[in-house]
Amino acid sequence: xxxxxxxxYDAILEAAFHIIEExxxxxxxxxxIVKRANVAQGTFYLYFKSKNDLVPAIAEExxxxxxxxxxxxxxxxxxxxxxxxxxxxxxxxxxxKYKAIIALCYSGQAYGHSFGKWxxxxxxxxxWMEKHLLQAKEQNEIAQDTKIEFSVRIxxxxxxxxxxRMYLTNSITGVDSHEDLKKELFNFIKRALV
Amino acid sequence: xxxxxxxxYDAILEAAFHIIEExxxxxxxxxxIVKRANVAQGTFYLYFKSKNDLVPAIAEExxxxxxxxxxxxxxxxxxxxxxxxxxxxxxxxxxxKYKAIIALCYSGQAYGHSFGKWxxxxxxxxxWMEKHLLQAKEQNEIAQDTKIEFSVRIxxxxxxxxxxRMYLTNSITGVDSHEDLKKELFNFIKRALV
Amino acid sequence: xxxxxxxxYDAILEAAFHIIEExxxxxxxxxxIVKRANVAQGTFYLYFKSKNDLVPAIAEExxxxxxxxxxxxxxxxxxxxxxxxxxxxxxxxxxxKYKAIIALCYSGQAYGHSFGKWxxxxxxxxxWMEKHLLQAKEQNEIAQDTKIEFSVRIxxxxxxxxxxRMYLTNSITGVDSHEDLKKELFNFIKRALV
Amino acid sequence: xxxxxxxxYDAILEAAFHIIEExxxxxxxxxxIVKRANVAQGTFYLYFKSKNDLVPAIAEExxxxxxxxxxxxxxxxxxxxxxxxxxxxxxxxxxxKYKAIIALCYSGQAYGHSFGKWxxxxxxxxxWMEKHLLQAKEQNEIAQDTKIEFSVRIxxxxxxxxxxRMYLTNSITGVDSHEDLKKELFNFIKRALV
DNA sequence: TATGAATGAGAGTTCATTCAT
DNA sequence: CATGAATGAACTCTCATTCAT
Numbered sequence: 001x002x003x004x005x006x007x008x009y010d011a012i013l014e015a016a017f018h019i020i021e022e023x024x025x026x027x028x029x030x031x032x033i034v035k036r037a038n039v040a041q042g043t044f045y046l047y048f049k050s051k052n053d054l055v056p057a058i059a060e061e062x063x064x065x066x067x068x069x070x071x072x073x074x075x076x077x078x079x080x081x082x083x084x085x086x087x088x089x090x091x092x093x094x095x096x097k098y099k100a101i102i103a104l105c106y107s108g109q110a111y112g113h114s115f116g117k118w119x120x121x122x123x124x125x126x127x128w129m130e131k132h133l134l135q136a137k138e139q140n141e142i143a144q145d146t147k148i149e150f151s152v153r154i155x156x157x158x159x160x161x162x163x164x165r166m167y168l169t170n171s172i173t174g175v176d177s178h179e180d181l182k183k184e185l186f187n188f189i190k191r192a193l194v
Numbered sequence: 195x196x197x198x199x200x201x202x203y204d205a206i207l208e209a210a211f212h213i214i215e216e217x218x219x220x221x222x223x224x225x226x227i228v229k230r231a232n233v234a235q236g237t238f239y240l241y242f243k244s245k246n247d248l249v250p251a252i253a254e255e256x257x258x259x260x261x262x263x264x265x266x267x268x269x270x271x272x273x274x275x276x277x278x279x280x281x282x283x284x285x286x287x288x289x290x291k292y293k294a295i296i297a298l299c300y301s302g303q304a305y306g307h308s309f310g311k312w313x314x315x316x317x318x319x320x321x322w323m324e325k326h327l328l329q330a331k332e333q334n335e336i337a338q339d340t341k342i343e344f345s346v347r348i349x350x351x352x353x354x355x356x357x358x359r360m361y362l363t364n365s366i367t368g369v370d371s372h373e374d375l376k377k378e379l380f381n382f383i384k385r386a387l388v
Numbered sequence: 389x390x391x392x393x394x395x396x397y398d399a400i401l402e403a404a405f406h407i408i409e410e411x412x413x414x415x416x417x418x419x420x421i422v423k424r425a426n427v428a429q430g431t432f433y434l435y436f437k438s439k440n441d442l443v444p445a446i447a448e449e450x451x452x453x454x455x456x457x458x459x460x461x462x463x464x465x466x467x468x469x470x471x472x473x474x475x476x477x478x479x480x481x482x483x484x485k486y487k488a489i490i491a492l493c494y495s496g497q498a499y500g501h502s503f504g505k506w507x508x509x510x511x512x513x514x515x516w517m518e519k520h521l522l523q524a525k526e527q528n529e530i531a532q533d534t535k536i537e538f539s540v541r542i543x544x545x546x547x548x549x550x551x552x553r554m555y556l557t558n559s560i561t562g563v564d565s566h567e568d569l570k571k572e573l574f575n576f577i578k579r580a581l582v
Numbered sequence: 583x584x585x586x587x588x589x590x591y592d593a594i595l596e597a598a599f600h601i602i603e604e605x606x607x608x609x610x611x612x613x614x615i616v617k618r619a620n621v622a623q624g625t626f627y628l629y630f631k632s633k634n635d636l637v638p639a640i641a642e643e644x645x646x647x648x649x650x651x652x653x654x655x656x657x658x659x660x661x662x663x664x665x666x667x668x669x670x671x672x673x674x675x676x677x678x679k680y681k682a683i684i685a686l687c688y689s690g691q692a693y694g695h696s697f698g699k700w701x702x703x704x705x706x707x708x709x710w711m712e713k714h715l716l717q718a719k720e721q722n723e724i725a726q727d728t729k730i731e732f733s734v735r736i737x738x739x740x741x742x743x744x745x746x747r748m749y750l751t752n753s754i755t756g757v758d759s760h761e762d763l764k765k766e767l768f769n770f771i772k773r774a775l776v
Numbered sequence: 777t778a779t780g781a782a783t784g785a786g787a788g789t790t791c792a793t794t795c796a797t
Numbered sequence: 798c799a800t801g802a803a804t805g806a807a808c809t810c811t812c813a814t815t816c817a818t
Contacts, residue, residue: 154352
């Protein structure tokens, strides 16, 4: 029984996630979602209070995916340089894949206007990176006066935004390839840290 | 006759800009817009092919506003530090004021999926900043190996994204005030440049 | 232009009136109404803010019909007895014909909970009868201590309710026919007045 | 087992009665009812064939309440005047309390279109009053030519309708208070009887 | 007997777009 | 050029009812 219940919820969330990714939130109808999830129209409302109620669940899903990937890619034993590069890789990869979802999460629709939730959701990500920056500081890989708590946020923002803009504009003039852009982004951040 | 045409066009664009800013794109109806613009429902379609056709025009409007402000705030005679600080001020101010418009511009609705337009629109902004970075390089205010063309983009992205996130999350934990955050952002960018 | 506008409004109101009469308010859909009125779904909302917005218009329609009939049936030159009998006839006839409409008007849906409107709507009816009762008083047809303003309301209520109940229950046991019931009702009221 | 069955039935009926009283029949969902009755959704359909099947049961409940109150208030030893006044009191009190239920009972939804049931349900009420009117006739409190069977119906109707209209319109112009209206109503009926 | 998750038809309403004037 | 009444498809959401357990 418990399993079946989760099944429907998961099916709906999965369907919503992918259709929204394809068509954007506003252009996705509940009808689209339930068709893909193979459940009845009304079933949607057993699991979500409204269409908007999807957004937090989807945002959480995206962060889970990101965290899983970071855990997979980044090892404690790596140097801070390697770690930063992996972070950039993961962020670019996900931004490319989930452009529309990210737009939705940032649209404000996510949590009405109580954005505490947003900060809360990002907390594990911030903590994860804080840990690695602290480790880098101890090992003298970065400047001792680096304000960790703050840098964490700026760095994550910078990477996300650069990736965002890149996939939005498709190409940034004068930069030959995505790989070059990622390299330059790494240098930029690195310089700000040492 | 030419003037009258422009009048209606301007009225519609102005109305659209402000209502979308207030209510978001999807929650703004043509009916809302024409009411504010004091024109008939059908008149809208004399100037715009469709509702989506508004988006590029609105995006351009936003950039015009931004450019005007930068021109007002930033003087050639300033140091690069002062210039960066002014840029941060203007970006933060506009991001706060035009949150919804910015969200719309980044939503991908802007140009279907031909984002060349986006890059084109940003060009004057990029050029404007490129000029000032070059000047700073000549005067040895920043590192001689700075890749100007590229830095321009990263810096603009970083400022915009930080502002965006700040107004989205309302407060970034551990940072006392907006002014502190702006100072730290400045330091971050500065370190990456010298 | 003016005429056409009225045409659609009238068509919708007429359709609503008759379908609601047949099926009741809650079982009548906007779709039913516009189909009968031969207009598009959206056209309904050009003339009525919502489904509930129909109710006052329909209530007014019913009173107009009633007033027209009373004016047709009742002459000033008649005796109060004849007038009362005609009133009973008209009320019974309309109650039979417009059962569901009457139920709707009394349901409270009519004006949310500001029933001032209801009293206001009945005013012409009350006034009409007041005139005739006053005339009857002057001509000594009814008791001189009759409290006109109040009697008007009780009499109208009593007639309406008796008609209502009769058509609701279809037959009142022990009374042979509608005509007998109407005669008895007349006697009851007459006795209360003289 | 029998008891348990009754328990659930009673719980559902009680819940339905009170929620319908609060929100009206159409705005009351089975889901609302079962939640208040603390039974499962499906259980409702073990005791009632459909939502409409509730109506006769609820109507009966209302009459039971009314009869109980009349039995409580009215003593055989009272004069017909006192009895009438008590009847008016009880009717006004219940009409105020159970406005929505009464509206439902009169809506025709009660028994589709076989209203025999309605007459049947009122029978005990009619009988109860008949008994008292007969007693009054014997004691020469009212006119000897009063047609009891018929008067019973008109009187009950008149009281109910006046109460109904009063609570619907909230105030009847020119009548200072509910107590005054009740007094006038009593006089009206009394005059028709003697 | 009792459950409650699942159903799906259908409700009211909105709105981008058209077109006769 | 300008109008605005008219359109009708599409939307989100509700809810009486069913049925496997």
